[in-house]
Amino acid sequence: MSLTRLIAAACVVGVWLLLCLWAWRRARRHDTQQALALQALNTPAADDTLLVAFATQTGYAESLAAQTADSLRAGGLTVRVAALDQLDLTRLAGYRRMLFIVSTYGEGDPPDAAASFAGQMQGPATGAPALAGAHYAVLALGDSEYAQYCGFGHRLNDWLHTQGAAPLFDLVDVDNGDPAALRHWQHHLGLLAGRSDLPDWQAPVYxxxxxxxxxxxxxxxxxxxxxxxxxxxxxxxxxxxxxxxxxxxxxxxxxxxxxxxxxxxxxxxxxxxxxxxxxxxxxxxxxxxxxxxxxxxxxxxxxxxxxxxxxxTNRNFHAPDDGRPLILVGNGTGLAGLRALIKARRAQGPSRNWLIFGERNAAHDAFCHDDIAAWQEDGTLERVDAVYSRDQETRRYVQHLLREQADRVRSWVDAGAAIYVCGSLQGMAGGVDAALQDILGDVRLQSLQHSGRYRRDVY
The missing domain is CATH 2.40.30.10 (Translation factors)
Structure with a gap:
């Protein structure tokens, strides 16, 4: 063998050894980080600590979890980050607020590292809900080319609900890293952090x-x-x-x-x-x-x-493709999204539409009154119920009207109606959700959500 070949072979071996050393050190660093994170998880969290948990196959969800934590810390919040495989129901019960950033692998499967946690989600709920009083949100990463798009994120969302936790805001689906969906997630992070000046991770092209x-x-x-x-x-x-x-x-x-x-x-x-x-x-x-x-x-x-x-694009709040009945519920500036839906329904042709809208005073806050009156006159709106909270001694909101009209709500849903809610996340959205659970039952309301018949645009 010539000297040149010997030198080349030595270089190849040297590079291979360096790569092995780099991989070993990287694995050691990762193991050390995991051990430190697990040690931190075993330390009781302060009451205001917000947990950011991730399940990743390629590292993308972990990267987004780090960015999420940085945004929340910029707002002065105490944040703890953990991999989903380090958690169980007992550890989750130690937090009042939790954010989950999870990938879906293959046809609806969890990432490999989250398989053990996913196994915990299989068993039936027993006893009192373990996460009652806690609040959560899920960022579901996936690829819409697959039939079970964001399937693991959706199953996690449902499981957290069955454990008694309430959503901080609605689940956010991300199709192949869609920057618009990630900006929507950041929008909610800003609300959580009480900061309106958090910089966009990736600025929109306006x-x-x-x-x-x-x-x-x-x-x-x-x-x-x-x-x-x-x-x-x-x-x-x-x-x-x-x-x-x-x-x-x-x-x-x-x-x-x-x-x-x-x-x-x-x-x-x-x-x-x-x-x-x-x-x-x-x-x-x-x-x-x-x-x-x-x-x-x-x-x-x-x-x-x-x-x-x-x-x-906000596919989750697009109008139904068919002429099924529609119950539209909103307050304040939430009338904006409902107004566009009513216009779309009018353009589609005859259909049954019921608008339930809340504001402060009828004398000053009857937004878009002429539009609504015209839609009642031409039959676009079969029924309109306006609720003005300050026009009587006892405050009255849209959720109160829903309870009063419980039989009618059930009748419309029995006839195939979809329910669209737009407006305030705080107060209105939670109140409406609780009213609908009482009227329809939790199982049926969750079934409506899964079938696309219960949709929300709340902020």
Missing amino acids: EPWRLAGRVCLNPDSLGGPCYLLTLTPPASGQSHWQAGDIAEIGPRQTRGGPLLAHREYSIASLPEDGAIQLLVRQMRSADGGLGVGSGWLTHIARLGDEIDLRVR
């Missing part, structure tokens, strides 16, 4: 829309002013969306200032209207300062100004 109209819908209201905004599309390109989709807005603190983290708003119109319309309530902080998104849209930007906007 289009320049134009603010063409801004009308206050509730002068002299006890609540903050609510505006109907009209935004016209850019001259180039075709803009398309469906009822139920979301407008992501890039706000600014001053005209011409830098873009801030995105804000999300339910779209209140259809492409046939020629513009995106939004219902935006002007928010103010405790010190009187304007909210970042609402301040930009309702006060800082002027008519004719460009608004950075991106449409995010």
Whole structure:
């Protein structure tokens, strides 16, 4: 063998040995990290500690868990991160708030490392729910090319519910790393952290829309002013969306200032209207300062100004393909998403639609009253029930009306109705969910959710 070949062979062996050393050190570092994480898990958590758990096949879910934890810590929250295989029901019961970021492997299977935890989810629930009083959310990673898209994430979500935990917000599906779905997850993280200025992990690619109209819908209201905004599309390109989709807005603190983290708003119109319309309530902080998104849209930007906007598809809130009856429930600016759905139903042709809407006072807060009256007149809306909480001594909300109309709700559901809820996550969404559980039963309501007949756009 020539000297050249000997040197080449020695180099190959050397590289192989270096790779072996690197792999060994990496495995040792991973084992050390796992041991430290397990030791931390065995230490009692403070009451306000938020658990971020992940189940990963390729490392992607673990990376997103780290980003999630960083975002929450930026808001001053105490966070503990753990792999799902390090957890069991006893450990989970030590936390009041939990976020799960989980991949689905193959046809609905858990990642290999989460197989033992998935086995714990198989047995029937016994005794009192172990997670009663806890709150959770699930980010489900998957590939829609597979039949059991995000299957493990959905099963985990159902299991947590059966263990007595309540959702912080609805499950978020991510199809092949969809950046729009991840921005939606970040939106909820910002709400949890109480920070509206958390930077986007990946900024949206906006289009320049134009603010063409801004009308206050509730002068002299006890609540903050609510505006109907009209935004016209850019001259180039075709803009398309469906009822139920979301407008992501890039706000600014001053005209011409830098873009801030995105804000999300339910779209209140259809492409046939020629513009995106939004219902935006002007928010103010405790010190009187304007909210970042609402301040930009309702006060800082002027008519004719460009608004950075991106449409995010929200398949979970699209209108049914058929003419099944529809119960639409919402409060406040949640009427935006319901308004677009009603417009879509009207365009589809005859169908049964029941609108249940709540606000403060009938004299000032009857948003879109002329539209609703016209839809009642032409038969688009078979029934409308408006609930105004401050118009009587005892506060009354949409969930109270649902309970009063329990027999009618059951009759509509028996006839195949789907239920769509849009509006406040705090208060309204939970109250409506509890009312529907009492009216329909938990098993039936969960069945409606699985079949796409119970859908929510809550924030």
